[in-house]
Amino acid sequence: TQLLEQSPQFLSIQEGENLTVYCNSSSVFSSLQWYRQEPGEGPVLLVTVVTGGEVKKLKRLTFQFGDARKDSSLHITAAQPGDTGLYLCAGGARWGAGNNRKLIWGLGTSLAVNP
Amino acid sequence: DVKVTQSSRYLVKRTGEKVFLECVQDMDHENMFWYRQDPGLGLRLIYFSYDVKMKEKGDIPEGYSVSREKKERFSLILESASTNQTSMYLCASRFDYNEQFFGPGTRLTVL
Numbered sequence: 001t002q003l004l005e006q007s008p009q010f011l012s013i014q015e016g017e018n019l020t021v022y023c024n025s026s027s028v029f030s031s032l033q034w035y036r037q038e039p040g041e042g043p044v045l046l047v048t049v050v051t052g053g054e055v056k057k058l059k060r061l062t063f064q065f066g067d068a069r070k071d072s073s074l075h076i077t078a079a080q081p082g083d084t085g086l087y088l089c090a091g092g093a094r095w096g097a098g099n100n101r102k103l104i105w106g107l108g109t110s111l112a113v114n115p
Numbered sequence: 116d117v118k119v120t121q122s123s124r125y126l127v128k129r130t131g132e133k134v135f136l137e138c139v140q141d142m143d144h145e146n147m148f149w150y151r152q153d154p155g156l157g158l159r160l161i162y163f164s165y166d167v168k169m170k171e172k173g174d175i176p177e178g179y180s181v182s183r184e185k186k187e188r189f190s191l192i193l194e195s196a197s198t199n200q201t202s203m204y205l206c207a208s209r210f211d212y213n214e215q216f217f218g219p220g221t222r223l224t225v226l
Binding site for chain 2: 033040041042043044045048088090102103105106107108
């Protein structure tokens with residue numbers, strides 16, 4: 001069974017601090033996505049990484065895919081209250097005998113950035 | 116802009132009622148998904164559909180059924196709602212590289 005473990009589960013920091021959240025697995029994934037979900041809303045895709053060792057930047061957010069495509073990290077520089085939310089990672093995996101794919105989801109990191 | 120809409124944001128039903136949750140996407144995607152999200156359990160896949168009238172069971176299909184008569188619309192049906200089906204229900208539509216676009220969710224309470 002493929003699993004994605006996210007850490008930490010909860011994080012509360014002050015505005016301006018830096019933070020890193022992790023997404024780890026013993027399985028290899030064809031791609032990995034990061035989503036942010038605000039309370040009462042659906043997850044919104046932030047980024048997709050597909051190549052081992054890939055680094056992508058989205059303003060103050062830096063995403064890295066591990067060389068072996070088993071893990072990923074999200075680093076936020078100078079966090080702001082607007083970064084508050086649930087950060088979810090999801091790995092792409094084949095499913096069944098056909099060409100179907102599904103996402104394996106982590107449980108998320110709940111981030112609170114206090115003013 | 117990509118858009119996935121769900122018929123209701125909040126829904127309250129009684130045990131034993133039949134419940135329909137509707138999802139519509141405007142992106143012409145072939146693949147659509149229904150998840151439920153519960154604290155401590157994360158997102159769990161109920162059903163997905165890879166084409167009109169085609170469906171596959173997800174990880175937790177018991178107590179649910181689905182319908183996909185048109186490409187843009189994917190419905191989740193609770194044949195006889197139970198209290199353990201109280202949850203946040205999320206519909207998603209798939210782009211490439213497994214990327215999924217989600218609707219705003221329906222928070223269902225079964226009394």
